Amino acid sequence: MCGVATGLFADKSAPTVGRRCLQRCCTCGSGPGDASLVHEGTITEQTLEPRHTMRLxxxxxxxxxxxxxxxxxxxxxxxxxxxxxxxxxxxxxxxxxxxxxxxxxxxxxxxxxxxxxxxxxxxGQVESGLRIHLGQGLSRGERMDWAIQKATELGVSEITPIISERCEVRLKDERAEKRQAHWQQIAISACEQCGRSVVPVIHPPMPLADWIRLTEADLKLVLHPVAEPLTSHAKPASLAFLIGPEGGLNEAEVDQAQTAGFHAARLGPRVLRTETAPVVALSVAQQLWGDF
CATH class of the missing domain: 2.40.240.20 (Hypothetical PUA domain-like; domain 1)
Known part of the structure; x- marks a missing residue:
């Protein structure tokens, strides 16, 4: 219904006026406030309540x-x-x-x-009960920004940019601090948009060996194209994901992670880009164990 009286219930004596469709019409497919479309209807005393209130x-x-x-x-x-x-x-x-x-x-x-x-x-009512720490391989420019933005929208609790052998980005001192502040602002903006009340912490970039040694979680996973599927694991209360940079993790780094208690897991038969992998991994994790 478009919020106008139908011929069956309309007052035939009421004057006919044009009204803009206020919600998507089941017959014409028009969107809210479509200025190019006017429906013919009749004035009635009944006013339909809007389906959604305006977002602040x-x-x-x-x-x-x-x-x-x-x-x-x-x-x-x-x-x-x-x-x-x-x-x-x-x-x-x-x-x-x-x-x-x-x-x-x-x-x-x-x-x-x-x-x-x-x-x-x-x-706030939108925080996931599943705590997730994302170790994201450091990548160039917009790819890292995209990964942090989408990970925030998908409910991650912490993000640490990971420095590994195949990273193409090297950040030193002041530049690293500026990038960390930039990434934290991206997370804040993502929270403003998606409705989260808790902003994930963006840690300073950290060498891979230090991160896998210091990270604690009920379930720790390193993404690898040749491994057991993510669905083979039981529900954890907390989760750590390790995702490689643009060049991926080498076998020695994967072995190092597994020695530290990480389990190798795959996300289907296709190789994903470094900025795509966290979106897929976090979506699957929230579907399996979180609030999806």
Whole structure:
């Protein structure tokens, strides 16, 4: 139904008007607010409730939140005032990574200063009960950004960029710190988009040998094209995934991981790109043992 009266129930005496289809129409396939399509209907006293409520703009802040007034950082003030063009009285939602969500309204909106009044708090409901630590082989540019963004959307708890023999990227000191901050911001933005209330930790890049020695989890898996399928393992409470870089892990590194308690696992018969592998692995893990 498009929210207009049908011929069977319409008041024949009511004037006929054109109305825009407010949701996808079962007969015409039009989308919400399609300005090119107008349906003929009749005015009735009954107003149908929308199927979904409008989603609030949602922002992360590093400052611990509580009910009451808060001033947002300058970068967020610029985004709210100049990009989103929000104004005083508009509703919004904030989270600080603690697992709580806060709703409120804008009290003051300026180019460099935004104040909010938070009036409601509640626990976030989208965190998976399966804790996952992803060891992601370090890769170039957008591939690493993509892997971190999608892993965050899929519920990962921690991500450590892994330095292995076939890595084509070498990060030193200040550059490594800048990349870590960049990746952490990608995770924050992904949480703002997907509704997560807890931001995964992006650790500094770490040599493979150190990561497999220090990582603890109920089930530790290294992806390998010749291994048992992921479905052969029992449900864990926590999980660690090791995924190689663009050139993959060499056999010595796989053996090293297995010696440290990792089990080799495969994700089907095809070889996946380094940025595709975490998306598939995390999706399968959430389906088998998590919240899918």
């Amino acid at each position: 703009s949602r922002f992360f802040t590093e400052t611990p939140l509580s009910l009451g007034e808060h001033e947002l950082p300058e970068a967020q003030a610029h985004y709210i005032s100049r990009v989103l063009r929000m104004t005083e009285g508009d509703a919004l939602q904030l989270f600080d990574g603690s697992g709580l969500e806060f709703r409120g309204t804008l009290l003051e909106v300026g180019k460099k200063r935004v104040r909010v009044q938070l009036t409601e708090s509640f626990a």
